[in-house]
Amino acid sequence: MSAPLPIKLYMHSGAVGGPNPYKVLIVLHHLDIPFTKVATDDSKAEWYVKDINPNGRIPAIEDPNTGLTLWESGAIIEYLVDEYDKGGKISVKNGKGAWEAKQYLHFQMSGQGPYFGQAVWFYRFGDNMPDGKKRYLEQVERVMMVLNNILEGKEYLVDDRLTYADLAFVPWNMVVQKWPLLSDPLWKPYQIEEKYPNFVKWQNKLCALDAVKRSYEP
């Protein structure tokens, strides 16, 4: 079989940008799928909204091997492992584990991402809205608590081995780790490292993966 043509990944070009494209980038690196980045610093640009993603957000991909254009990082991850992870390196092909991986991916997409994203927004713009700021810090902590409980006695979310479900959580966790959120006086009392050691250990182990490091290289 000849090598696949590189997948086009639409994402921001600079060092600063939202975490969602990194979810896709990590999976591309981990599966050694050839790709090229297409600089998309204005995701509301007319060409992009018209031809690539009507939602005006990054990431999106175009796969010249199949002719597919796809947006929403969760769907892109599912597509990449279905098409390019036939050996099941980070995917689960059948049964209970396959559905659990999808469940956690949806939790990442609907629970972790949106709440962490709102926390960042309120951290930046919410000084006049302390109740809003507090709400999202509490939700961030709640998601960390849930993940910590799920990881009790386990190294990974599904079948005790690394899957795409784990990888999908990395970029938003990383934002919260790096963001001054953690030094916010509102946040300190939560004592994440002390209270949620399973969560912290899991995230640190994922961040040590080559694919994650390569995804964040300048």
Place this chain on the structure above:
Amino acid sequence: MSAPLPIKLYMHSGAVGGPNPYKVLIVLHHLDIPFTKVATDDSKAEWYVKDINPNGRIPAIEDPNTGLTLWESGAIIEYLVDEYDKGGKISVKNGKGAWEAKQYLHFQMSGQGPYFGQAVWFYRFGDNMPDGKKRYLEQVERVMMVLNNILEGKEYLVDDRLTYADLAFVPWNMVVQKWPLLSDPLWKPYQIEEKYPNFVKWQNKLCALDAVKRSYEP
């Protein structure tokens, strides 16, 4: 083949409750899958968090036919159509359309649901946070605009026929339609009916489906 045993659907028992369980209920009705509701009015109850959903949210299902317990409405919908819609009544089994349906499901889970949910929260509790309230009303409108654009010249999201992707959007759209949001002075200028006719026509057509009506019967 003998009839499947009823699926247990964990959701609130009263008339008032969040929209996410209705996404699953509509799919169960539309595919005529036998089910029983398990009243779950306290989704943080110890038994529920321990045995059913560590995230402490509804819906969740248990399928006695396969032994699977699953949470996250998006994953549950994918499971139900995979297992109980072999004929493809509302699912797309292969190719471009299959990935588009997943893409829209993820957009519902990560885009529509969370933003609409925050808008409702700020509508209820955000009188002292006009900037927050405005942010989420604007996001609700933005999602409606995106859907309206996608639906230009189309009756449904994927392959011009009804799929689970359409159905997944119904309950949160319905919340916004029914909620006093629409009579909020902040909201009126958006003129949803005038500006987004594709969106409104689509939602009204979906609401007229038997499966949707039956899902909301007291």
